[in-house]
Amino acid sequence: MLNYALLLYAAPYSHQAALSALRFADTVVANGHRMKTVFFYHDGVHNASALMAPPQDEVHLADGWRRLHHEHGTELLVCVAAGLRRGLLDVSEANRHGAVSHSLEAPFALTGVGQLIDAMLTSDRMITFAP
Amino acid sequence: MMLHLLNRSPRSTATYQDLSEAFGSGDHLLLIEDACYAAQVSASAVLEPFGGRVSVLQEDLVSRGLAARIDPSVGVIDMNGFLALTETHERCVSWF
Numbered sequence: 001m002l003n004y005a006l007l008l009y010a011a012p013y014s015h016q017a018a019l020s021a022l023r024f025a026d027t028v029v030a031n032g033h034r035m036k037t038v039f040f041y042h043d044g045v046h047n048a049s050a051l052m053a054p055p056q057d058e059v060h061l062a063d064g065w066r067r068l069h070h071e072h073g074t075e076l077l078v079c080v081a082a083g084l085r086r087g088l089l090d091v092s093e094a095n096r097h098g099a100v101s102h103s104l105e106a107p108f109a110l111t112g113v114g115q116l117i118d119a120m121l122t123s124d125r126m127i128t129f130a131p
Numbered sequence: 132m133m134l135h136l137l138n139r140s141p142r143s144t145a146t147y148q149d150l151s152e153a154f155g156s157g158d159h160l161l162l163i164e165d166a167c168y169a170a171q172v173s174a175s176a177v178l179e180p181f182g183g184r185v186s187v188l189q190e191d192l193v194s195r196g197l198a199a200r201i202d203p204s205v206g207v208i209d210m211n212g213f214l215a216l217t218e219t220h221e222r223c224v225s226w227f
Contacts, residue, residue: 004217016191020163023210027211031214033214125217127217131227
């Protein structure tokens with residue numbers, strides 16, 4: 001069994017990369033490996049939006065990531081600097097910045113790039129998906 | 132031994148050039164997303180630098196209607212095959 005980490009740079013629905021990453025993550029767990037960490041970076045942070053509401057007959061990417069967390073314990077880490085710039089704020093950051101609402105909730109977590117380095121060092125494989 | 136993951140169409144000539152220069156003797160190239168267009172018989176010249184060590188992801192090929200137009204020297208693999216390549220190659224670099 002190998003520990004996998006994914007690095008996702010791509011926004012949902014703008015490019016194929018976010019769906020490719022989710023398809024790969026599902027294949028990882030289906031084959032008995034551990035899908036340890038997904039790190040959302042640059043436009044990839046939009047995958048973590050709590051307000052995502054795609055049509056019901058389309059793939060719900062944020063739900064897909066949440067499912068990986070709930071069923072397989074996958075960490076869903078969102079770069080805080082990339083997230084705040086793009087309006088991805090949890091309750092604490094929304095309060096701190098006086099925003100009218102928040103847009104990011106657990107199991108997604110705002111973290112620094114130090115967590116990305118940690119994921120690289122503690123995983124057997126790091127696979128990047130980008131637009 | 133490194134796995135190279137490429138998602139750009141062969142129109143991105145600079146990316147293919149950079150990749151060919153970084154491609155080692157034991158390396159393998161997997162074409163995904165729009166890179167599937169490079170696996171067509173008509174585009175096969177762009178894959179010459181990779182010495183036949185090239186695969187293409189079946190589901191991306193099929194979704195682009197390219198399944199019948201693929202160079203026979205390119206191996207077609209599914210998502211499990213993609214995963215298997217990451218198992219056997221300790222490092223994976225993505226080109227985009």
